[in-house]
Amino acid sequence: MRKRQGILIISDGLGDRPNKELNGLTPLEKANTPNLDKLVAEGICGNVYPISAGIRVGTDVGHLEIFGYDSNEVYPGRGPLEAISAGIEIDDGDIAFRGNFGTIDENNIVIDRRAGRIRKDTDLLANSLNGMILEDGTEVLVKELTDHRVAVVLRGEGLGKEIICTDPGTACEGEKLVKPIAIDENDVKSNKTAKNLLEFTMKANKILKNHPVNIKRIADGEEAANIILTRGVGQKKYMPKITEKFGIKAVCIAGDKTVYGIANLAGMEKYAEDDFTANFDTNIGKKAKKAVEYINKGYDWVVVHVKATDLAGHDNLPLKKVEVIEKIDKMVGYILNNVDKSKCYISFTADHSTPCEARDHTGDGVPTIIWGEDVRKDDVKVAGEKYFMNGSLNNLTATDIFMLQMDFMGFTKKRGA
Amino acid sequence: MRKRQGILIISDGLGDRPNKELNGLTPLEKANTPNLDKLVAEGICGNVYPISAGIRVGTDVGHLEIFGYDSNEVYPGRGPLEAISAGIEIDDGDIAFRGNFGTIDENNIVIDRRAGRIRKDTDLLANSLNGMILEDGTEVLVKELTDHRVAVVLRGEGLGKEIICTDPGTACEGEKLVKPIAIDENDVKSNKTAKNLLEFTMKANKILKNHPVNIKRIADGEEAANIILTRGVGQKKYMPKITEKFGIKAVCIAGDKTVYGIANLAGMEKYAEDDFTANFDTNIGKKAKKAVEYINKGYDWVVVHVKATDLAGHDNLPLKKVEVIEKIDKMVGYILNNVDKSKCYISFTADHSTPCEARDHTGDGVPTIIWGEDVRKDDVKVAGEKYFMNGSLNNLTATDIFMLQMDFMGFTKKRGA
Numbered sequence: 080m081r082k083r084q085g086i087l088i089i090s091d092g093l094g095d096r097p098n099k100e101l102n103g104l105t106p107l108e109k110a111n112t113p114n115l116d117k118l119v120a121e122g123i124c125g126n127v128y129p130i131s132a133g134i135r136v137g138t139d140v141g142h143l144e145i146f147g148y149d150s151n152e153v154y155p156g157r158g159p160l161e162a163i164s165a166g167i168e169i170d171d172g173d174i175a176f177r178g179n180f181g182t183i184d185e186n187n188i189v190i191d192r193r194a195g196r197i198r199k200d201t202d203l204l205a206n207s208l209n210g211m212i213l214e215d216g217t218e219v220l221v222k223e224l225t226d227h228r229v230a231v232v233l234r235g236e237g238l239g240k241e242i243i244c245t246d247p248g249t250a251c252e253g254e255k256l257v258k259p260i261a262i263d264e265n266d267v268k269s270n271k272t273a274k275n276l277l278e279f280t281m282k283a284n285k286i287l288k289n290h291p292v293n294i295k296r297i298a299d300g301e302e303a304a305n306i307i308l309t310r311g312v313g314q315k316k317y318m319p320k321i322t323e324k325f326g327i328k329a330v331c332i333a334g335d336k337t338v339y340g341i342a343n344l345a346g347m348e349k350y351a352e353d354d355f356t357a358n359f360d361t362n363i364g365k366k367a368k369k370a371v372e373y374i375n376k377g378y379d380w381v382v383v384h385v386k387a388t389d390l391a392g393h394d395n396l397p398l399k400k401v402e403v404i405e406k407i408d409k410m411v412g413y414i415l416n417n418v419d420k421s422k423c424y425i426s427f428t429a430d431h432s433t434p435c436e437a438r439d440h441t442g443d444g445v446p447t448i449i450w451g452e453d454v455r456k457d458d459v460k461v462a463g464e465k466y467f468m469n470g471s472l473n474n475l476t477a478t479d480i481f482m483l484q485m486d487f488m489g490f491t492k493k494r495g496a
Numbered sequence: 497m498r499k500r501q502g503i504l505i506i507s508d509g510l511g512d513r514p515n516k517e518l519n520g521l522t523p524l525e526k527a528n529t530p531n532l533d534k535l536v537a538e539g540i541c542g543n544v545y546p547i548s549a550g551i552r553v554g555t556d557v558g559h560l561e562i563f564g565y566d567s568n569e570v571y572p573g574r575g576p577l578e579a580i581s582a583g584i585e586i587d588d589g590d591i592a593f594r595g596n597f598g599t600i601d602e603n604n605i606v607i608d609r610r611a612g613r614i615r616k617d618t619d620l621l622a623n624s625l626n627g628m629i630l631e632d633g634t635e636v637l638v639k640e641l642t643d644h645r646v647a648v649v650l651r652g653e654g655l656g657k658e659i660i661c662t663d664p665g666t667a668c669e670g671e672k673l674v675k676p677i678a679i680d681e682n683d684v685k686s687n688k689t690a691k692n693l694l695e696f697t698m699k700a701n702k703i704l705k706n707h708p709v710n711i712k713r714i715a716d717g718e719e720a721a722n723i724i725l726t727r728g729v730g731q732k733k734y735m736p737k738i739t740e741k742f743g744i745k746a747v748c749i750a751g752d753k754t755v756y757g758i759a760n761l762a763g764m765e766k767y768a769e770d771d772f773t774a775n776f777d778t779n780i781g782k783k784a785k786k787a788v789e790y791i792n793k794g795y796d797w798v799v800v801h802v803k804a805t806d807l808a809g810h811d812n813l814p815l816k817k818v819e820v821i822e823k824i825d826k827m828v829g830y831i832l833n834n835v836d837k838s839k840c841y842i843s844f845t846a847d848h849s850t851p852c853e854a855r856d857h858t859g860d861g862v863p864t865i866i867w868g869e870d871v872r873k874d875d876v877k878v879a880g881e882k883y884f885m886n887g888s889l890n891n892l893t894a895t896d897i898f899m900l901q902m903d904f905m906g907f908t909k910k911r912g913a
Contacts, residue, residue, distance in 0.1 A: 080854065080856045081854065081855075123885075453513045453514060453851070453853060453854075454513070454514075455513055455514060455522070455543075455860070455881050455882055455885070456514065456882060457882070457885045457886075458882075458885070458886065469886070471543070471885035471890060471891070472891075473891075474891065475549055475891060479548060479549035479550060480549070481550070482548070482549055482550025482551060482859060483549050483550035483859065484550070485550060486550040486551075486552060486858055486859035486860075487858075489854075491550060491551070491552045491859055492552070493552045493553065493554050493856075493857055494547070494551065494552065494553045494554065494557045494567065494571070495553055495554030495555070495556040495557030495558070495560075495567065495571060495574070496554040496555070496556060496574045496728070
């Protein structure tokens with residue numbers, strides 16, 4: 080089969096609902112998007128479910144599905160994904176957690192789950208804990224993530240993952256640090272993990288409260304990052320690399336660590352720069368240029384991720400979301416004008432919907448386009464959730480869209496003969 | 497439930513993409529198809545996925561899905577299917593291969609994988625090998641197929657199927673005959689098969705090179721068909737007959753041996769004549785007449801298969817594909833004019849898309865119609881991939897279409913009460 084290239088643009092949390100501030104339009108319908116409209120008019124489109132109708136997904140699960148995985152089979156939980164995003168190479172028996180630097184008082188009451196949203200010097204705090212050896216020989220790996228976030232991995236013999244973690248949870252400030260226990264009291268392996276997590280947590284508290292970074296924070300009137308609150312426990316799962324399965328060379332251009340962590344697991348290279356911030360100030364123009372550069376270098380599949388649409392959704396900022404979409408449209412325009420139409424498909428989708436008024440991910444379908452010279456064209460001419468309901472891709476799933484891209488590019492295997 | 501009859505017309509590889517030679521239309525959109533248009537205007541339509549979006553299938557897997565099977569469950573590999581097409585009744589323990597008559601030199605180098613595309617007297621060559629008993633008592637069944645193709649079955653105790661076969665593969669002429677080995681050297685059963693396949697291959701070579709057919713071929717300056725190259729090894733899988741499952745009497749009218757082999761497995765009778773060639777010169781008019789005859793004889797389901805659309809796709813002949821489609825349209829017209837509308841549904845589909853410019857099967861949906869007096873009508877009026885995107889069957893699957901036909905005909909069982 081002849082081979083082609085493909086670029087996939089992912090606008091995180093793009094999908095929305097009719098919004099009062101936008102006179103009943105969605106941000107995508109409201110935005111001025113001549114380039115997305117061109118993709119729509121010359122391609123196929125639809126609102127596509129990340130998994131199936133009404134199933135809400137996180138960024139991690141949404142991206143697994145966009146990369147063609149059955150997340151039910153491969154999703155290891157957020158802990159292992161965050162550890163991978165942090166650059167920790169987790170092994171088969173490791174138990175991984177996502178965590179926050181938090182603040183507790185002398186009675187172990189959680190005063191602040193994010194230690195005053197600490198942003199600086201968390202690398203120094205993490206380093207002071209990384210490599211700790213517990214009583215039974217289990218090693219603890221600790222690595223800072225964005226802002227107050229941190230990844231924790233227990234590495235030792237015979238550890239289980241069925242435990243209650245230490246974080247009392249969102250909106251539970253003022254409650255006590257949770258004592259970790261195995262969910263089933265007869266589960267020897269998980270009991271061992273719970274004991275180790277408790278030991279680590281208390282030893283970490285001792286080290287952190289005397290750490291120079293925290294002594295300075297207290298002197299400055301800031302909250303001490305004197306505890307690590309863990310949640311999202313999990314273990315690595317077998318996940319075949321799509322780059323090997325389909326025989327493609329692929330790269331993910333992104334500022335969001337979760338996204339490129341998953342892309343990495345899928346076998347893709349990652350490309351990030353300091354001004355790819357996973358925030359409103361991310362350098363979208365540079366992402367577009369990099370995408371075209373990778374296509375010119377001969378990469379088969381180039382994925383470009385923009386987080387800001389999701390942030391606008393969570394913060395209920397519909398006008399901001401419109402603004403971000405118009406920036407993304409310019410990125411699409413640059414790509415459209417700079418790739419060889421006869422050799423490259425351009426696709427556009429989202430990992431989930433984050434409607435502004437809902438301020439959270441919902442199970443609505445996500446606006447999706449596949450454009451290319453020999454793609455059958457449907458009748459839709461303009462980008463927007465309400466128009467895409469008439470599109471030929473409507474009600475398909477994220478993995479359908481992945482398979483269609485691989486098939487257009489010529490990398491699917493024929494079943495049968 | 498009241499019973500009705502149904503005719504299904506399968507246009508192999510029909511689905512296509514916008515084609516430059518046809519001013520951006522597909523062959524089906526370009527063709528003049530008054531009868532298909534009538535089916536569309538009075539029925540329901542859509543582009544239907546053989547399995548799901550972007551999954552490429554072969555003719556064999558595509559037809560299994562059209563006949564309502566989950567090919568993942570029942571597909572036995574090409575070897576057993578070819579053996580069945582050749583008329584060999586394979587048993588549970590048998591190991592079946594598809595093969596070619598080929599030409600090797602005295603050093604076992606493959607000179608020609610198809611023995612100069614031999615077309616004549618392969619029955620004599622196959623007969624000279626059929627029934628060979630190997631050292632351990634295993635019997636070999638050999639039966640010619642179309643042109644240079646041949647089916648080989650090993651029948652004996654304790655044979656496994658996980659082996660590397662003898663054919664060095666497409667585009668590997670000039671390489672040596674492959675020595676068959678078990679993929680896992682500790683797999684006793686597959687080792688036994690590999691040893692038997694080697695013994696058969698060398699004994700067959702001895703018999704074939706001295707065969708009068710080959711002596712004459714050499715005298716005529718043609719290549720000797722002195723070896724059988726095997727591939728596609730497999731074993732029979734359990735496959736319930738749809739004729740029994742649904743209680744229908746069904747027949748498949750086809751010139752293509754793979755297709756009527758699968759139809760046979762599904763429990764259908766086959767009807768073929770010499771001028772049903774599985775080629776451009778097939779007698780489409782006669783197929784239409786036969787279909788009506790079978791309906792008049794009281795058969796519940798009559799399947800008519802035309803291969804030529806697929807051939808035109810593989811050969812990148814869009815105008816030829818248009819011509820074949822117009823012939824098929826006449827067949828549809830004959831059927832429409834000669835069946836009792838109040839008793840018979842007419843359906844139309846393809847096993848997969850073979851877009852001319854791709855020259856291979858792709859994972860695009862296939863144009864599909866269901867017509868009948870009491871079928872709900874959608875708004876589509878004209879046959880063509882782009883119109884069918886608005887059809888009510890769009891994005892369904894081949895097995896959905898099978899179930900709809902069985903249900904219209906009144907042969908489905910109610911789940912629950």
